Amino acid sequence: MGELRIYNTLTRREEVFVPREPGKVxxxxxxxxxQAPAHVGxxxxVIVMDIVQRWFEQLGYEVNFVQNFxxxxxxxxxxxxxxxxxxQEVAEKYSRMYIEDAQALGVRLPRFVKVTEHMxxxxxxxxxxxxxxxxxVVDGDVxxxxxxxxxxxxxxxxxxxEMRAGARVEVDERKRNPLDFALWKxxxxxxxAxxxxxxxxxxxxxxxxxxLSLKYLGAAFDIHAGGMDLIFPHHENEIxxxxxxxxxxxxxVRYWLHWGPVRLKEQKMSKSTGVFVPIRELRQQYEPAVIRLFLLSVAYRTPLEFSYERLEEAGAALERMRTAVQRARALLRTLPQLPEPExxxxxxxxxxxxxxxxxxxxxxxxxxxxFEVVREINQRLSDAEGTGGLQTAGALLALLNALQWMVETVLGVPLEIRAAPEMELLNQLMERVIDWRQQLRARKxxxxxxxxxxxxKSLGILLEDSPQGTLWRLKGD
RNA sequence: GGCGCCGUACCCAAGUGGCCAAGGGGGAGGCCUGCAAAGCCUCUAUUCGUGGGUUCGAUUCCCACCGGCGCCUCCA
Known part of the structure; x- marks a missing residue:
């Protein structure tokens, strides 16, 4: 059970992943x-492939990931x-926008290749x-x-x-078979031209x-991915x-990987139908961590219904993780030295x-x-608060490290509260504010x-009192 | 019409032929707290669309039906 299994669309089964070349993917x-701003679909x-790449790296593979424009x-x-x-200007403009969006979401960029550079x-x-x-060849078409x-x-x-029987496309008389497709137009x-x-x-x-794939990856390369809507005809024709x-x-290709559609209002999100939410727009409302958590909360092949309510839930879940991390760190900071992780x-x-x-x-x-790790971290924090004992510090540190590995390293969801330049100043200010307020409380x-x-709170700064002192944090978006 | 997928609690969503059917959000109660917040504990599916079948045993396998979706046309 210790091996990676991937659902291969070609065989319609989950298969143990065996790379073409050992150690390389x-x-x-x-x-x-x-030709237009990218949307949530x-x-x-983008996020799925980022996760795939990250996981392969965790498994020790060297990943060569190519994507075309x-x-x-x-x-x-x-x-x-x-x-x-x-x-060219159109392509340039929207490619750049796409790359910018991907980077903003914490995606490790693949090697991009362009069609016009490979004529x-x-x-x-x-x-x-x-x-x-x-x-x-027919009249200049191939x-x-x-x-x-x-x-x-x-x-x-x-x-x-079968397909001929159900074909809904108007037949081009010059084609030998209605399913024949253009290689050159x-x-x-x-x-x-x-x-x-x-x-x-x-x-x-x-x-x-x-x-492009054969040029940069060679025959029988490992993984070819895309949205499920590309299975036919695009990928069929590619094969x-x-x-x-x-x-x-x-x-x-050895393994075909296809992710499910994102839907909006009971319908597939798509540029052609006009039913979609551009990434740009979403990025203004939610931080990348929330967006990633939202998208990753469902298995990649399952269709995902877009909703702001789900996004809000993801935000609440993220806050739960971050609060635990912050509390754990605060407790560990009170120790004279970092314990050996248990x-x-x-x-x-x-x-x-x-x-x-x-x-x-x-x-x-x-x-x-x-989230189970989060709960155990919280449990140990509660115990420590109750007994005032820090016997669990080593365990706490180990759990914290594990959580960060899972969420940040593998899933790419940052647990750090944003690191703006003003943050340092804010830190120092809040330290003092908390101290003054502590004195007021001491005097009842x-x-x-x-x-x-x-x-x-009305400014978006939350204070939380506890026996160990007061923690503050910015209200999550 | 053809090919394929899905239907799990209030919502979202994993999962398995037989231990208590994950987790998140929400809700209820309790603990902690000066009060909050956060957190912890308990509860919120004797049940996994419906009806059959296979099996010692099915939510998980098979069949039918109902409902939803994707593709068959550009689409991530």
Missing amino acids: SMYACGLTP HMRG TDIDDKIIRRAQEEGIST NDIIEMVQRLVEYGYAY YFSVERFPEYGKLSGRSID AAKPGEP WDSPWGPGRPGWHIECTT AQSEAYLRCEMPF EVVAQPYREQFREAMNSDFNTAQALAIA IFDLADRIRDDL
Whole structure:
């Protein structure tokens, strides 16, 4: 049970993860088309991949994580026309915004690669597919012939016949099969275009991921990830063209990982439907820690209903963790020296947490373990307050370390209260305020002491009295 | 119509063929406190959509039904 198991969409089962190369993990996530601000649905993928990467690192793997920007396509062209700027400018603008959002959420950035910087690679790959007989040319367009790839449909679990029967797309008469998809699209007048053996044009939708992932990660790389809505047709088509390109001698990808959709008002959050919450907007209202906690409170494959109520709950839960950490630290600070951590106390929790993460990155369960640690920390703090004894200091430290490892290192949720430059000054000021108020309380001038507490509360500064003294903290957002 | 997923307490949400069905939020009571706050303790699913079946035993496996969702078209 000590090994990582990942749900593989291809086999529809959880499988023990075995890397292509010992000690190394190669992974690719389909990035977005930078043509509009990213929304919460995109953010879920970003956070999921961050967690996956972090966990692999904890397991001792060296991670090579690549993600693309599809910086040329129909939507970008349209957007450029709307905004009156070039397609490069559109892509640049929204890519930068995306990176900024990801960083703000504490995400470790993957290696980003752009489609427009790899046109030669793409053209070469399309040429090969034509050469091998998997693709055909019509009027400057190049199409992949799904019938030439017998395993077409293996990822999404459908057959060519089934799909043809239920096809809702209008049929392009030039295609041999309605499911055939474009590898290369001839440019229409006025569109950005690149020279190719078939005339000026640009890549079809799916080819960029094949080209880029194979270029940077090689064949049969470990993990290919994306939202569930990409399973068909995007990833299905990627498999077809990639394995055709590899002459069916080896698989394109070892493990397919897909996260569930974020929904809003009972409907999938999506740019096309106009039902979405931009990350930008959310970031103004909630700090990254709360957003991450919200997203991680549900297993990554489960659809997640977006709601401000859930966000508020995540905020309350985070505050519970932070309060425990703060109290524990305060107690430890009163000791003449830091005790030796009593690891045996924290070990079972670490084990359980590990097991949860190894179960297909089950962050919901992992979080439950973290909260059990919080409870034990609080219990020990209560005991210490009751008896005035600090016998448990070593245990407390071990638990605190474990909690920080779980929540901060692995889940990437910061437990530190924000570290603004003014914080130091505020610290010193509060130290004095608390001291003055303590004197009032000692003289039983409670009305004034209470008024100080109330006034500070209205400013968002909470005071908590305890036998060990008074703790203060800023009210969580 | 086809493929697939889900239905667990007031809300969110893990999970397992058989120990008390995690955890968070909320609520109730108690303890602590000058009062608060925080915290601790207890309680809040004899039960896991409904009806069958398999089994010594099912919430967990199978079937049917009801309800919700995703994909089949751009989509993270």
